[in-house]
Amino acid sequence: MSWRVPVILQATLALIVLGLLPFMPESPxxxxxxxxxxxxxxxxxxxxxNGNPDSLLVAFELKQMKASINLDGIDKRCGGRWRMIQVIMISVFGQFSGNGLGYFNTVIFSNIGIKSVPQQLGYNVLNQVISATCALTAASFTDRIPRRLILPFGTLLCAVTLGINSGLSAVLDKQTK
Known part of the structure; x- marks a missing residue:
């Protein structure tokens, strides 16, 4: 049940979204x-x-959309397909970035000595809370930090974190042998 419950919950939520899809409005x-x-x-x-037909934001967005569609016609040609391919690639490559690792948490926890299901569940919940907190924090900085600054420092931070993870994994591997 330690892996079935999360999969069932994920599938249930996906089915709810699919069921609600016909009721979602099209994008402007x-x-x-x-x-x-x-x-x-x-x-x-x-x-x-906010219900105001004279809103300057609405007028600006309509004008911007018209100009963009007239300029590139991306919604009428293969550009829409290219966007769809990008969305699919984000989903696929997101799984290669370690997102799927969570499915093996029970094995990882067992290997480090956490054998009881309630403890494993607690650590899984803690992992999700930390991940959500970090994601929301990072998202709040999206428009405040220049994008050219995010790439090198984000990559460096990821490399440092990967190095720490690798070092700790090597130490753990030596301890279990």
Whole structure:
């Protein structure tokens, strides 16, 4: 059950999202590209303009969308497919970045001496809380730190963290032999 419960919960949430999909509105950019400008405007007024049809933000966004669609026509050509491919690639390569490692937490915890299921569950919950906290903290800095600064320092921090993880793994491996 230690791996079945998380998988069942993930599948259940995915099914809920799929079930709600028909009730989700189309994006205003999609509506604009399909010639449904009034629907796009209504959407923007409701969600970005706080119900104000004279909102400057709504007018700006509509103008920007029109210009973008007229300029590149990306929603009418293969650009939309390219965006979809990018979304799929993010999902696939996200799994290669270690996200799938969580499925092996029970084995990892057993190897380091944490054998009881309640303890393993507690550590899994703690891991998710720490991950969510770090993700939300990083997301809050997204618009405050220049993107050119994030790449080298983010990469360096990831490399340092990987080095620490590798060193600790080597020490643990020597202790278990």
């Amino acid at each position: 950019r999609f509506l604009m590209a399909q010639g449904r400008e009034e629907e796009a405007r209504d959407f923007l007024i409701k969600y970005h303009g």
